[in-house]
Amino acid sequence: MLNKRLILTFTLSAALLAGCSTTHYIQIDPTASIQSEKLSNNRVIQVSTTTQIGNQIGSIKTGLNERADIFTTNDVKQSVNKSIVNGLRKLGFTLDQGVLPPAKVDVVITKMSYTTKVDNLKTVATLNFGLNVTVTAGDETYKAKFASQKTEEYGTLPYQSAVQKDMNELASKTVTRLLEDQNIIKLLQQ
Template identity: 60%
Template sequence: MLNKKLLLTLSLSTLLLAGCSTTHYISVTPQADVKGKSLTNERVINVTTSTKLTNSIGFIKTSINERADIFTTNDVKQSVKDSVLAGLRELGFTPEQGVMPAADLQIEITKMSYTTTVETLKTVATLEFELKTTLAAKGQTYKANYGSEKVREYGTMPYQQSVQDDMNSLASQTVNRLLSDPNIIILLK
């Protein structure tokens, strides 16, 4: 009987030490949150997005040896483009209407990461999302970088929904920085 309890305790301890591995599949869909204005544009606004990143964002490794790889399930380029266009419309712009040549807003997603470090009994996650933009309009070219970072602490593995919510919040902050840049607004008017 004592051997069975010892064996059961050792087996459970081994399982706990071995940890578990899972995968978090998330959809990164930033939401533009800008105050409606009555801005207008003379030129068509052409928005393009690109990235050299893969659908792997990173992984979580907790202090109790849990591990989860994180992958996106959607086309993040398209979701960023849709969010920027929705934000421009909220500001009053009509991107598809106007004269040619178009104002050309190129957006590159340069960073989208989720990294963790283990500190004693907690896991510290650092989330990053960055955009690099080039706007060519009115005979001028304007370049800018926008980035957001968030640090979270966990005792155990965060739920997939929590990871998705955090990443979407960060992506939304970054898109809103782009849409709030007065230089972008001036060149698009």
Template identity: 70%
Template sequence: MLRTRLLLPLSLTTALLAGCTTTHYIEIEPTTSIKQEQLHNDRAIKVTTSSSLGNHIGAIKTGLNERADIFTTNNVQESINNSIISGLTKMGFTPDQGVYPPAELNVVITKMSYTTKTKNLKTTATLDFQLTSTVKAKGQTYKANFGSQKVEEYGTLPYQETVQKDMNALVSKTVDRLLSDQNIITLLKP
């Protein structure tokens, strides 16, 4: 009986020290919090989004030796492109209507990462997301960079849903910054 009582805590301790490895699969579906406006355009607006990044955005390693690789499961470029078009529509623009040649809004995803550092049993995660945009309209070209970063601290491995929620909040914030840039708005208006 004494052996059984000693083996159970020893087994649990061994399991904790061995850690666990898993994979988090997340979908990037940003939503814009742009206010409804009464803006309009006379030229069609062509929005394109591209990226040379893969679907592995990082890994989590905790002080308890837990590990999770993080992968995106959907077409992130398409999702961000749809979010930008949705935001422009909320602002009053009608991207698919107007004279041609269209105004062009080209967006490149330059960074999407989730990295961790561990000190003792505390894990610090740094989430990064960056975009570069180029607008060509009215015979002018305007380029801008937009980025957001978030730092989280935790002791154990966060759930997949938490990682997905945090990354989507970061991406949404960055897309909102792009849509709030007055230089972009000015070039898209008549």
């Protein structure tokens, strides 16, 4: 009987020390928080989005030796592009109507990461999302960088849904800041 308890104790201890490893699959679908306006444009507006970032955006390692790799499951370029286009329409712009050559909004996703470090048994996660934009209308060009960062603390491995929610909030905040930039608005109104 003592051997069974001893074996059970060692087995449970080994399981706790080994931690667990999993994979979080998330979708990045930012939603810009833009108030409707009645802005207008004279030129057609073209929005393009690119990135060199792959679908693995980071990993989590907790103080309890839990681990999760984080991958995106959707085309983040397409979802960011859709969010910007929807935001411009909400502002009142009619993207497919106007004179040529078009005003161009070229967006590059420069940062999308979820990294962690362990401080005692507390896990500190740093989330980053960044965009570079170049807007060209006629002879004028405007370049800007938009980046957001968020820090989360937790003791155990966060759920996949929590990681997705946090990353989407950060991406939404970044896209919203891009769409609120008055220099971009002025160029697109030409």
